[in-house]
Amino acid sequence: MIALEAVSKRYGSKTVIRSLSFTVKPGEIVALLGPNGAGKTTTLRMIAGYTLPTEGRVMVAGYDMATQHLEAARRLGYLPEHPPLYDTLTVHGYLRFVAKAKGIARAEMPAELARVTDACRLEAVFAHDVYKLSKGYRQRVGLAQALLGNPEVLLLDEPTIGLDPGQTQETREVIRAFGREHTVLLSTHHLAEAALLCQRVAILHQGRLVAIDTPEGLQRALAAAHRIALRVIAPAELLTQTLLSLEGVRTVHIESTAVPGHPLAVECEVEARDGIEAAIARAVAGRWELYGLERRQATLEHIFLTYVRTGAAEGAA
Numbered sequence: 001m002i003a004l005e006a007v008s009k010r011y012g013s014k015t016v017i018r019s020l021s022f023t024v025k026p027g028e029i030v031a032l033l034g035p036n037g038a039g040k041t042t043t044l045r046m047i048a049g050y051t052l053p054t055e056g057r058v059m060v061a062g063y064d065m066a067t068q069h070l071e072a073a074r075r076l077g078y079l080p081e082h083p084p085l086y087d088t089l090t091v092h093g094y095l096r097f098v099a100k101a102k103g104i105a106r107a108e109m110p111a112e113l114a115r116v117t118d119a120c121r122l123e124a125v126f127a128h129d130v131y132k133l134s135k136g137y138r139q140r141v142g143l144a145q146a147l148l149g150n151p152e153v154l155l156l157d158e159p160t161i162g163l164d165p166g167q168t169q170e171t172r173e174v175i176r177a178f179g180r181e182h183t184v185l186l187s188t189h190h191l192a193e194a195a196l197l198c199q200r201v202a203i204l205h206q207g208r209l210v211a212i213d214t215p216e217g218l219q220r221a222l223a224a225a226h227r228i229a230l231r232v233i234a235p236a237e238l239l240t241q242t243l244l245s246l247e248g249v250r251t252v253h254i255e256s257t258a259v260p261g262h263p264l265a266v267e268c269e270v271e272a273r274d275g276i277e278a279a280i281a282r283a284v285a286g287r288w289e290l291y292g293l294e295r296r297q298a299t300l301e302h303i304f305l306t307y308v309r310t311g312a313a314e315g316a317a
Contacts, residue, residue: 001026001153001183002047007056009042009207016042017053018207026152029179031194032187033304034204040187041081043204044155047185048078061152074103077151081158083142087131091122091141094130095148102149116144119174121167135162143171147178154178156186160193172197191304205308218303226270227296228277231263234288242283243268248276263291 002024009017017039024030032040045051046058049065049072058065063072086094095116099109117126120140125133133141139162146154159175160168175184175197188194194201195215202212211218232239236254243252248271255265270276277293284290 001028001061002185003057003059004043004047005057005059007043007046007053007058009039009046009051010054016207017046019056020204020207020209021056022202022209022212024183024185026183027179027181028200029175029184029186029198030200030202031198032185032202032204033189033191033194035308037206038204039207040204041157042207044078044080044157044185044187048076048080048155049073050078050080075151076153076155077146077148078155079142079146079157079159081161083138083145085130085138085141087129089130091126091128091130091133094141095144098145099148104149112148112150116147119147119177120144121170136164136167139163140167140171143174147174150182152182154182154184156184158188159186160188160190203304203308210308211303226272226276228268228270228280229292229294229296230266230268230280230284230290231292232266232284232288232290233261233263234284236264239264239266239284239288242287243280246276246279246283248273249280263289267296 004020004022007017007020008015020039020043032043034040042051046053047060047065049058049069052066060072061075063075065072086097089097092113095113096109099112104112117123120143122137122140122144125137125141130138130141139159143156143159146156154175156175160171163171172193175186178184179197186197198215200212200214201218203210240252240254243249243266249268250271251269253267268280270280277295281290281293284293
């Protein structure tokens with residue numbers, strides 16, 4: 001339902017998307033995950049037809065967004081980062097205007113408005129002016145306009161931003177229900193949200209796709225690389241050299257925000273061998289103050305940070 005083929009996007013001399021390729025299947029919810037500036041919003045804008053790629057091709061439901069824009073646009077709903085609301089209209093008037101723009105027949109409009117109003121829990125504000133709405137309700141009205149017309153593809157840019165916990169849960173239920181029979185591509189900063197909602201997660205960094213898989217698949221991919229976390233007071237450079245000199249220690253990462261005189265947060269990628277924890281403990285405790293040592297499981301947050309670090313190192317290289 002969504003296919004990006006070697007897509008790049010440049011603004012002048014700045015390249016924000018670099019040879020991006022991936023697909024999203026019918027009935028699949030996929031998350032775009034990445035730090036600020038990774039290219040998530042630009043990717044969604046290209047799929048929506050808001051901007052065209054500099055290179056490559058974007059396909060939606062089999063239609064080329066560059067040459068068959070209208071046919072592709074008929075098949076998608078889009079919630080941008082900032083919902084496109086008209087403050088001078090009521091919620092009812094705004095949704096009715098969007099429904100007309102999407103070509104929904106007059107006879108079908110009452111039922112369609114009722115459907116999205118119920119799905120997004122807008123009954124209490126249906127007759128209110130848009131400018132009077134809270135940020136949470138504005139976000140839900142934006143989601144409602146994206147759902148109008150029952151599109152085959154739904155693009156959501158940070159759909160739960162600004163919502164309270166109750167509204168967030170309701171919005172996730174709407175997305176999950178829609179995704180059972182449709183295609184959803186969403187961007188999020190919330191790792192837990194990606195794990196709860198999505199069949200696959202695509203990790204972007206500096207406009208590049210550094211990984212795409214199921215949350216479980218990403219965890220399995222890093223499971224072979226065991227990790228040991230330390231808390232130790234020691235000179236960072238000397239500690240790194242000592243750890244890397246140990247047989248079986250592959251990489252060492254030390255948090256750069258450590259406060260002088262306080263324990264450093266250290267993470268080592270190690271080979272799967274017996275006694276590696278004991279060897280690290282002996283090497284460190286024999287010279288410095290060791291406050292903690294534990295083997296870590298590959299959580300989605302850890303996977304995200306690992307891939308972003310790897311992408312940053314490759315970009316610098």
